[in-house]
Amino acid sequence: MADDKKPAGQALQEQLGQLTDQVQGSQAWSSIFRPGSIFRKGYNDSPRNRSYVIMNSVLYHLHPVKVKRHAVKVSYTLCLGGLSFFLFILLTVTGIFLMFFYRPTAAQAWDDIQTLQTAVGFGLLVRNMHRWTAHLMVLTVFLHMARVFYHGAYKPPREFNWVIGVMLLQFTLLLSFTGYLLPWDQLALWAVTVGTNMMGFTPVFGEQVRFVLLGGVEIGTDTLLRWYTLHVLMLPFVVVIFMAIHFWRVRKDGGISGPL
Amino acid sequence: MTEIPEHLRKRAEAAKAKAQGTTDAPAGDASPAGGAPAGDEKIPSHLLDRGIAAADQPGTVAGGPAPPAGSSGPDGHNQRLLTVVKSGSIQDTKATPQDKVHVWPHLLLAEFLAALAITLFSLLFSIFVNAPLLELADFNKTPNPSKAPWYFLGLQELLTMFHPMVAGVTIPGIGLFVLVMAPYIDKNPSKRPEDRKFAISLMTVHLMFWSVLVMIGSFFRGPGFNFIFPWNSGLFFEL
Numbered sequence: 292m293a294d295d296k297k298p299a300g301q302a303l304q305e306q307l308g309q310l311t312d313q314v315q316g317s318q319a320w321s322s323i324f325r326p327g328s329i330f331r332k333g334y335n336d337s338p339r340n341r342s343y344v345i346m347n348s349v350l351y352h353l354h355p356v357k358v359k360r361h362a363v364k365v366s367y368t369l370c371l372g373g374l375s376f377f378l379f380i381l382l383t384v385t386g387i388f389l390m391f392f393y394r395p396t397a398a399q400a401w402d403d404i405q406t407l408q409t410a411v412g413f414g415l416l417v418r419n420m421h422r423w424t425a426h427l428m429v430l431t432v433f434l435h436m437a438r439v440f441y442h443g444a445y446k447p448p449r450e451f452n453w454v455i456g457v458m459l460l461q462f463t464l465l466l467s468f469t470g471y472l473l474p475w476d477q478l479a480l481w482a483v484t485v486g487t488n489m490m491g492f493t494p495v496f497g498e499q500v501r502f503v504l505l506g507g508v509e510i511g512t513d514t515l516l517r518w519y520t521l522h523v524l525m526l527p528f529v530v531v532i533f534m535a536i537h538f539w540r541v542r543k544d545g546g547i548s549g550p551l
Numbered sequence: 552m553t554e555i556p557e558h559l560r561k562r563a564e565a566a567k568a569k570a571q572g573t574t575d576a577p578a579g580d581a582s583p584a585g586g587a588p589a590g591d592e593k594i595p596s597h598l599l600d601r602g603i604a605a606a607d608q609p610g611t612v613a614g615g616p617a618p619p620a621g622s623s624g625p626d627g628h629n630q631r632l633l634t635v636v637k638s639g640s641i642q643d644t645k646a647t648p649q650d651k652v653h654v655w656p657h658l659l660l661a662e663f664l665a666a667l668a669i670t671l672f673s674l675l676f677s678i679f680v681n682a683p684l685l686e687l688a689d690f691n692k693t694p695n696p697s698k699a700p701w702y703f704l705g706l707q708e709l710l711t712m713f714h715p716m717v718a719g720v721t722i723p724g725i726g727l728f729v730l731v732m733a734p735y736i737d738k739n740p741s742k743r744p745e746d747r748k749f750a751i752s753l754m755t756v757h758l759m760f761w762s763v764l765v766m767i768g769s770f771f772r773g774p775g776f777n778f779i780f781p782w783n784s785g786l787f788f789e790l
């Protein structure tokens with residue numbers, strides 16, 4: 292018995308090995324993974340392979356191969372910029388889920404949310420996550436700004452990245468605010484009423500600003516459609532572009548700012 | 552051979568002539584490689600020599616055959632100096648080597664752990680705390696108090712004190728403008744906290760100003776947006 296088993300196990304191992312070689316030698320595999328990718332040649336820990344992990348993957352768009360030793364200290368950035376970005380990704384994922392069940396009309400919106408919470412698997416959980424991470428993101432972006440300021444990280448050559456950052460802060464607030472209306476409950480309606488009344492005080496064309504924002508003189512189903520489009524399409528699109536510029540500048544300005 | 556712009560060609564010729572001490576450089580044959588950088592004082596002389604030596608060789612004129620094996624420059628090099636890109640012009644590079652670490656695993660691992668932690672946190676929080684969903688929107692039933700989302704409550708708070716133009720436009724407008732312009736207003740090159748007492752104080756006051764207003768608006772305003780103490784009158788706050 293024992294004699295029988297061992298060859299069988301070995302045979303299996305050999306077959307697996309052959310299969311791996313076949314897959315990794317196939318054109319499909321080598322078309323997916325670039326020469327030098329760790330998925331072609333395997334990974335064992337060496338400085339060269341550590342570089343390849345970044346250099347031969349899409350991560351190279353986000354990170355250089357090496358950074359200043361000081362830059363990886365969590366106590367410096369407190370991860371706040373990275374967390375803002377990650378929360379944005381979480382919000383995108385949960386938001387897409389919500390879009391499957393939501394119609395932006397005054398007649399349907401509230402019912403859809405109600406149904407989502409009571410009759411859709413994980414509906415309540417995903418809605419909760421979308422809402423709480425949205426609030427959290429406003430907070431992390433705000434704190435990120437504070438940490439950048441206290442480090443003096445907006446000083447040359449990073450002045451312009453600070454300007455981009457302030458834009459991102461405003462877009463984050465707008466994203467949150469446009470989302471606020473969508474459940475179409477009393478909270479949504481009146482919070483947005485208060486908010487847009489404030490915008491109506493813009494000098495000279497206050498009335499026009501309010502009209503454009505609301506898609507009419509009063510909040511209504513047109514406002515809902517308008518804010519929905521802003522919330523799920525336009526603002527995320529703009530934010531992604533600004534984030535791309537933001538991250539690119541972090542890198543071009545010589546990585547994150549040095550020790551104090 | 553591609554056309555060399557007139558002014559570059561002239562400059563190259565002049566430089567080459569200067570370097571060789573002659574004036575017989577034939578037009579059209581000028582190699583920008585050998586001569587162009589000659590006018591620049593900052594280029595190390597050994598590089599210059601190499602470039603000039605290379606340009607002198609007949610074989611290295613653009614389009615010509617590769618130089619014979621024996622004809623190498625002063626240090627045994629047979630490359631030509633094409634151009635010198637000064638560091639600092641395109642990217643913020645450091646002249647002295649810096650202490651660097653690999654992004655993988657040092658940075659990616661930290662990022663991964665942070666992402667995991669915040670995912671877990673929001674998952675757990677969302678399991679235990681439900682997002683609010685009040686009754687269907689009703690235009691005829693104004694809730695009392697009506698509050699904006701929390702991050703706008705500072706503005707709403709200002710509205711109780713000032714004319715709407717001032718509270719809703721002038722103050723936040725100036726605040727935002729100063730914030731955007733901060734790097735251009737603050738000319739102090741130092742990043743050390745002890746050198747930036749004024750900037751730090753100003754920002755702290757600014758942040759505190761909004762934080763305190765938001766807190767008051769969130770927790771200390773009840774029906775009619777009147778001042779209350781939450782421990783007496785309860786919370787009038789929804790997220």
Ligand code: HEM
Pocket residue numbers: 368370371372373375376432433435436439442444445449452453454455456457458459460463534537541546547548
């Ligand atoms: C959606 C919002 C934002 C995202 C996702 C984001 C992301 C990031 C990330 C990942 C970094 C790298 C260093 C770090 O993690 O701290 C960074 C750096 C930076 N951010 Fe942001 N950021 C956002 C908003 C802002 C805001 C509101 C400001 C300022 C008003 C700002 C200004 C800066 C500056 C100046 C740096 C360079 C910091 C340094 O070199 O130390 N960013 N940002």
